[in-house]
Amino acid sequence: MPSGRTHDIFTCALIPSSLIAAQWYWGDLRLSVIATAAMAFAGLMFGPDLDLHSTQYRRWGPVRFIWYPYRLALKHRSRLSHGLLFSTVFRVAYFFVVILLVSTLALYVRRRYVYGAPTSFTAEFQQVADDLTGFWRRTDKQYFTAGFLGLWAGAAAHSIVDVVSSIMRLIWKVF
Numbered sequence: 001m002p003s004g005r006t007h008d009i010f011t012c013a014l015i016p017s018s019l020i021a022a023q024w025y026w027g028d029l030r031l032s033v034i035a036t037a038a039m040a041f042a043g044l045m046f047g048p049d050l051d052l053h054s055t056q057y058r059r060w061g062p063v064r065f066i067w068y069p070y071r072l073a074l075k076h077r078s079r080l081s082h083g084l085l086f087s088t089v090f091r092v093a094y095f096f097v098v099i100l101l102v103s104t105l106a107l108y109v110r111r112r113y114v115y116g117a118p119t120s121f122t123a124e125f126q127q128v129a130d131d132l133t134g135f136w137r138r139t140d141k142q143y144f145t146a147g148f149l150g151l152w153a154g155a156a157a158h159s160i161v162d163v164v165s166s167i168m169r170l171i172w173k174v175f
Contacts, residue, residue: 047154
């Protein structure tokens with residue numbers, strides 16, 4: 001398995017070609033930058049090795065605890081962590097749930113501080129839900145698509161480097 005440094009070098013080497021490919025595909029610099037930044041983020045911090053005490057995991061610093069349940073739930077190089085099709089979807093869904101929980105708690109605390117004690121839990125929950133869904137409604141969905149495709153490309157590049165490295169190691173043993 002390649003080192004974290006090898007994955008980092010490969011990710012950084014892909015940045016120019018990722019930007020060119022995204023610009024060719026969308027023809028919009030903002031979407032291209034979002035996709036490329038997401039690819040770099042996936043390669044450096046949001047990739048398949050979050051299921052280990054890896055360089056990617058350690059880069060999360062004091063908030064890396066959010067990945068601990070993910071580490072416990074997955075075996076290294078399983079289809080949910082390193083698969084080309086579902087690993088990024090699974091990681092994004094996991095991260096989304098964590099962010100949703102933290103955002104909900106933060107918005108609840110803010111509303112409680114600003115408006116005082118809620119009259120009912122249902123009304124309070126509805127207000128927090130409205131705050132969260134308002135962001136989704138106001139944002140152009142193409143930005144989310146570009147971001148997700150960038151995350152997928154960064155994770156796929158990581159997994160491909162792992163597979164190629166394993167194959168090269170097997171070939172090296174034969175000769």
